[in-house]
Amino acid sequence: MLRIAVPNKGSLAETAADMLVEAGYVGRRDPRALSAVDPRNDVEFFYLRPRDIATYVGSGALDVGITGRDLLLDSGSTAKEIATLDFGDSTFRFAGPNGRFNTLADLEGIRVATSYPGLVGDFLATQGVKAELVRLDGAVESAVKLGVADAVADVVSTGSTLRAQNLEIFGPVILDSTAVLISAGNALPGIDTLHRRLQGVLVARQYVLVDYDLPVELVEAAAAITPGRESPTVSPLRDPAWVAVRAMVARTDTNHIMDELYGLGARAILVSSIHAARI
Ligand SMILES: Nc1ncnc2c1ncn2[C@@H]1O[C@H](COP(=O)(O)OP(=O)(O)OP(=O)(O)O)[C@@H](O)[C@H]1O
Numbered sequence: 256m257l258r259i260a261v262p263n264k265g266s267l268a269e270t271a272a273d274m275l276v277e278a279g280y281v282g283r284r285d286p287r288a289l290s291a292v293d294p295r296n297d298v299e300f301f302y303l304r305p306r307d308i309a310t311y312v313g314s315g316a317l318d319v320g321i322t323g324r325d326l327l328l329d330s331g332s333t334a335k336e337i338a339t340l341d342f343g344d345s346t347f348r349f350a351g352p353n354g355r356f357n358t359l360a361d362l363e364g365i366r367v368a369t370s371y372p373g374l375v376g377d378f379l380a381t382q383g384v385k386a387e388l389v390r391l392d393g394a395v396e397s398a399v400k401l402g403v404a405d406a407v408a409d410v411v412s413t414g415s416t417l418r419a420q421n422l423e424i425f426g427p428v429i430l431d432s433t434a435v436l437i438s439a440g441n442a443l444p445g446i447d448t449l450h451r452r453l454q455g456v457l458v459a460r461q462y463v464l465v466d467y468d469l470p471v472e473l474v475e476a477a478a479a480i481t482p483g484r485e486s487p488t489v490s491p492l493r494d495p496a497w498v499a500v501r502a503m504v505a506r507t508d509t510n511h512i513m514d515e516l517y518g519l520g521a522r523a524i525l526v527s528s529i530h531a532a533r534i
């Protein structure tokens with residue numbers, strides 16, 4: 256039975272749980288349950304703090320897990336990233352009082368508050384900068400105002416938490432993070448199935464199917480607009496002057512592509528959602 260670690264709280268928990276249900280696995284029936292068995296899929300889920308997931312997976316106690324790339328690197332675990340999951344995107348940045356710091360070198364000898372001392376310590380070491388790390392559990396942006404640090408290193412998503420504390424980012428990007436699938440590196444068959452199913456969920460969320468009718472002589476031009484994954488499906492219509500075309504397109508490009516197809520001469524352009532996919 257494959258043992259899978261899933262975030263029980265925090266920014267990643269809800270989307271991870273939704274994706275697993277969409278991928279055909281049992282959900283967490285009792286919101287306080289620490290684990291759940293899914294006999295039909297031969298897996299067992301363990302609901303853990305996202306910060307602890309890399310430790311469980313790296314030690315081999317669990318086979319595979321969903322966590323943030325930043326948390327994986329901070330943990331120092333030997334677990335490996337095997338796929339990105341395209342949610343929970345964030346950047347990890349230094350920030351300080353408006354106008355006070357400009358470059359990384361300005362951090363020499365300075366107190367930097369962070370909840371990710373492993374990640375930040377490694378980054379500073381590779382850059383040859385010595386700063387004093389102040390480890391905090393969260394709400395790190397308050398550390399400067401309250402005088403326990405001079406700068407912070409933290410997750411930045413919209414930047415609104417920083418702005419509210421009169422802080423601004425400076426220096427290089429420490430890390431671009433996203434939710435990832437991690438494993439201890441053993442090739443277990445259930446891991447591939449989990450990976451493919453989650454990929455299928457991502458495809459179903461990110462792509463739509465577009466169908467349209469087209470004068471046959473415009474197929475090459477239309478294929479350039481909707482190339483699909485491998486190649487668009489082109490089917491004959493009763494009227495030999497026309498064909499029907501079907502292809503997957505990125506959901507965010509849908510209206511732009513419909514306009515282009517219409518401009519080219521396509522008609523009856525229909526867009527439908529993908530319910531599930533195996534790519
Ligand atoms: N806006 C965001 N705030 C916090 N974390 C985010 C955000 N967007 C993405 N993430 C990612 O979520 C993970 C943080 O997990 P964590 O459990 O710390 O969540 P959290 O939202 O900070 O919850 P909590 O503060 O209650 O522990 C990291 O991988 C982080 O990069």
Ligand SMILES: O=P(O)(O)OC[C@H]1O[C@H](OP(=O)(O)OP(=O)(O)O)[C@H](O)[C@@H]1O
Nearest residue numbers: 393394395410411412413414415416417
């Ligand atoms: O750039 P923003 O969109 O403002 O998001 C970033 C903030 O969100 C997270 O805080 P969270 O709510 O998880 O609280 P925490 O600091 O206590 O973890 C993170 O630690 C930042 O503080």
Ligand SMILES: [Mg+2]
Nearest residue numbers: 265266393394
């Ligand atoms: Mg947090």
